[in-house]
Amino acid sequence: MAKDKFEKIDEEVPPRTQNQQPGVEAEMDPAPIYDDENYKGSGKLKGKNALITGGDSGIGRAVAVAFAKEGANVAIAYLDEAEDIDADKTVKLIEKYGGKAKKVRIDISEEEHCEQLIDEVVAEFGSLNILVNNAGKQFPQNDIAAISSDQLRETFDTNFFGLFYLTKAALQCMTDGDSIVNTSSVTAYNGSPGLLDYSATKGAITSFTRSLALNLAEKGIRVNAVAPGPIWTPLIPATFDAKKVEQHGADTPVKRRGQPAENAPAYVFLASMDSSYMTGQTIHIDGGDFVGS
Incomplete structure (x- = not known):
């Protein structure tokens, strides 16, 4: 069977690392695939206004591109x-594909920053219909004794508390038919011996997604999640050493890491009315790494 473009890019795995999180996509070689030329929009998000945290690179960038192709402002x-x-x-x-774009450099770990962010987006677009909580950090440690209280707080402040604060602020202006999509992780389901605090935040996100979905069901606001596996984003070279970067994704059933563009259609599905009868659910984009309920 002929290899597709997602497999071909992974034939030569670079042992290149970065020294600061969340990493810079412009410095990655090979560059991640964030825009699948075969993905054609069909107006599924026409007239919708979306906010994506961690939207400058990685999965966030791929989702922003797909949303713009579907007619959204991002x-x-x-x-x-x-x-x-x-x-x-x-x-x-985003602008290339016809969407109105706005960028906001901000630290979402502070509640007042989240309130400010929502105010800026609504002031620019007039409303907010889709919230994608995607920002995250991870700091690997092989021993729980090595996880300091500062590291634990930083991981939870960004990955979970920031998500909570932003969702709380966004819901003040979201209504029937709007959608929230959270980024969980395969580590919330399989666990991770070297990412104890990170996997805990993703478990919290998964439980929060289920609970908030029930809480908001009567209001017609759907809440779902995507749980990526090993995806080639700036977070990988910014987190791991050269050996782990080289081996990244090789232990999945499909024997390779995924690309950001392979996640984007799931976010479109959950943000659009294609998933109108889904809430509290998680879609697993992980090369078969997790198979379970």
């Missing part, structure tokens, strides 16, 4: 990075 929130190189490129991609 705001991206991102943590401080050198010269905004990733964010500026994502803005250009």
Whole structure:
């Protein structure tokens, strides 16, 4: 069977690492696939306004591109990075496909920042219909004794508390037919011996997704999640050493890591009315890494 483009890009795995999270996509080689040329939009999100955290790169960028192809206006929130190189490129991609774009450099770990972010997006677009909680950090430690209280707080502040604060603020202006999509992880289901605090945040996100879905069902606001496996994003070279970067994804059933563009259609599905009878659910995009209930 002929290899597809997602497999071909992974034939030569670079042992290149970065020294700061969440990483810079512009420095990755080979570059991740964030725009699948075979993905054609059909107006599924026409007239919708979306906010994506961690939207400047990785899965967030791929989702922003797919949303724009589907007719949405897209705001991206991102943590401080050198010269905004990733964010500026994502803005250009959104505009290339006809969407109105907005970028906001902000730290969502503070509740007042989340309130400010929602205010800015609504002021720019007039409303908010789709919230994608995607921002995250991870700091591997092989021994729980090595996880300091500062690391634990930083991981939860960004991955879970920021998501909670932003959702709380966003719901003040969301209504019937709107959608929230959270980024969980395969580590919430399989666990991870070297990512104890990170996997715990993703477990919290999964439980929060289920509970909030029940809480908001009568209001007609759906809440779902995507649980990616090993995906080639800036977080990988910014987290692991050269050996782990080289082996990233090789232990999945499909024997390779995934690309951001392979996740984007799931976010479109959950954000659109194609998934109108789904809430509290998680879609697993992980190369078969998790098979279970």
